[in-house]
Structures are given as structure tokens and as C-alpha cells.
Amino acid sequence: MIEFINVNKTYTNNIKALQNINLKINQGEFVAIIGLSGAGKSTLLRCINRMHDITSGKIMMNQVEVNAIRGSDVRKLRKRVGMIFQSFNLITRTTVLKNVLVSFVPELTLWRKVTGVFTKGQKIKALTALDQVGILDKAYVRVNQLSGGQQQRVALARTLAQNPEIILADEPIASLDPVTSRHVMDDLKRINQAMNISVIMNIHHVEIALEYANRIIGVREGQIIFDGNSTEVTPVVLKHIYGDSTEYKVNENTGETAYV
Numbered sequence: 001m002i003e004f005i006n007v008n009k010t011y012t013n014n015i016k017a018l019q020n021i022n023l024k025i026n027q028g029e030f031v032a033i034i035g036l037s038g039a040g041k042s043t044l045l046r047c048i049n050r051m052h053d054i055t056s057g058k059i060m061m062n063q064v065e066v067n068a069i070r071g072s073d074v075r076k077l078r079k080r081v082g083m084i085f086q087s088f089n090l091i092t093r094t095t096v097l098k099n100v101l102v103s104f105v106p107e108l109t110l111w112r113k114v115t116g117v118f119t120k121g122q123k124i125k126a127l128t129a130l131d132q133v134g135i136l137d138k139a140y141v142r143v144n145q146l147s148g149g150q151q152q153r154v155a156l157a158r159t160l161a162q163n164p165e166i167i168l169a170d171e172p173i174a175s176l177d178p179v180t181s182r183h184v185m186d187d188l189k190r191i192n193q194a195m196n197i198s199v200i201m202n203i204h205h206v207e208i209a210l211e212y213a214n215r216i217i218g219v220r221e222g223q224i225i226f227d228g229n230s231t232e233v234t235p236v237v238l239k240h241i242y243g244d245s246t247e248y249k250v251n252e253n254t255g256e257t258a259y260v
Ligand SMILES: Nc1ncnc2c1ncn2[C@@H]1O[C@H](COP(=O)(O)OP(=O)(O)OP(=O)(O)O)[C@@H](O)[C@H]1O
Pocket: 011, 012, 013, 015, 016, 017, 035, 036, 037, 038, 039, 040, 041, 042, 043, 044, 202
């Protein structure tokens, strides 16, 4: 379980990105964090794996106080909490397999680091992860020869190879077309359900968030202003989260919602 207890984050420029966040996320949940640009979604997500440090309060992951750990404990935390990004963060000029193996570098002995020789067990884990996201046949293809959706799957495999308890996904489909976006979302949902890995995602596509996530957290100006089941997200709730923003529109005739 992840728990935020009275968490605040103020950046050095004095922007209060998170204000008094209290939140519990149980193992195996699929959570989408939604809200306007600048609302604090990325900051919220990135405090969980210590990409950002909080200013006050506490973040607990099971028995570990995330904001109190240092050095090798942070590395251990990042093994338990995988992350994928909008821009995939891959080394595009090398193979898919090597990109997945990169996740094992911190575990290598010095001579293996120097020689770049991974263990048989690591190679098996990497190939298994590629199989889990359906791109085992691409293992020896260079990443720059893959589509965006395939690249996001490589990133997902790199995370899965570490056997994480949680996957943080920061706008994972923002740069993908609608069809490919659904493939990536399907992968995440399958992994969430079959492996009981929690998925916590920032996403601007509200329709997709409602379709795939079980729980929606609405953030506005650094505060959680909605936290509930995706079935409880009505047009009124969306208006509360997005205000009269042009980023999100409700069709008054059909009640359908659309991101614009
Ligand atoms: N490194 C930083 N230094 C200073 N201010 C920052 C930093 N990162 C974010 N902010 C500010 O903190 C606030 C929250 O930003 P954050 O990136 O968490 O929002 P977001 O909801 O994820 O936005 P987007 O949807 O555009 O990614 C914004 O006002 C932003 O300008």
C-alpha cells in the first residue's frame, strides 16, 4: 500500500505543486490521475519514486518511509516502483533486448559492468518480459526501427523485468495514435490484472482513463478534489476538476465527454 500523509511539495520557485495530500492506494489498484496542465499530476506521481522530494508530510510504501530513505535504499525503491514515460526514455540506437537489460546494470558486479556481460538469469528475465508485452520477436531489432507503440512496450518490458509492485505511468499514451494508445492501455490493464501490479497513471485522455482505471483521482491546483470510482465520474465532477477549461467538453445533448 502507498499512503500519502499530509504531503506538501513546494518547488524552489515557491510554486505549491502539492498541498496537503492524503491518499491511500492499495496493492493491485489501477488509478488514473486527471486534471489540467500544471495541476500537480506529475509531481504527485514522481514523489512516489523519489524523482521529486516532498517538502513536508510523509509518503509510506508498505513499511518504508519513502521520503526518509537514502542511497542504495532509493535504488531498491525504484526497483519496486517501475516507471514509464511519454517519451519512452529508450536508447534508440541499440536493440530492444539491450534496452531491457539496461534495467539490470545497477545489479551487475564491477567486471560485468565493464564488460557489459549480463547473466543468463537476467537475459531470461528480459526475454520473458518482452514476451509478456508481445514483442519477443523484436528482441534483436534496433529500437529506432519500431513504432511508438512498440517502443512504449519496450519501456514497459524494461520495467516488468524488475518484477515491480507498482508501475507509475506518466502520460504513457500522450504521443501515440488512438489505436496504438489502446494497445498500450490493454497491456497495462492485463499486467495489472494478471500480475496484481498496481498501475498509477497521469493521463489527459479522460475517456480512456474512465474506461481503463478503476479509480480516478482529480487534481486541481495541487489538491485532490475528487477521489472515487470511475463510475462515479459525472459531467459535474469533470467540470469541478477542469472548470470551464477548453481542455475538456461535455456534450450537453448526449452527455458524452470529450477531450478537445
Ligand atoms: N521542477 C520544477 N520547478 C519548479 N516548478 C515546477 C517544476 N515542476 C513543476 N513545476 C510547477 O509545479 C506545478 C505542477 O506541475 P506538474 O508538472 O506536477 O503538473 P501536471 O499536472 O503534471 O502538468 P502537465 O499535465 O502539464 O504535465 C506547475 O505550476 C509547474 O509549473
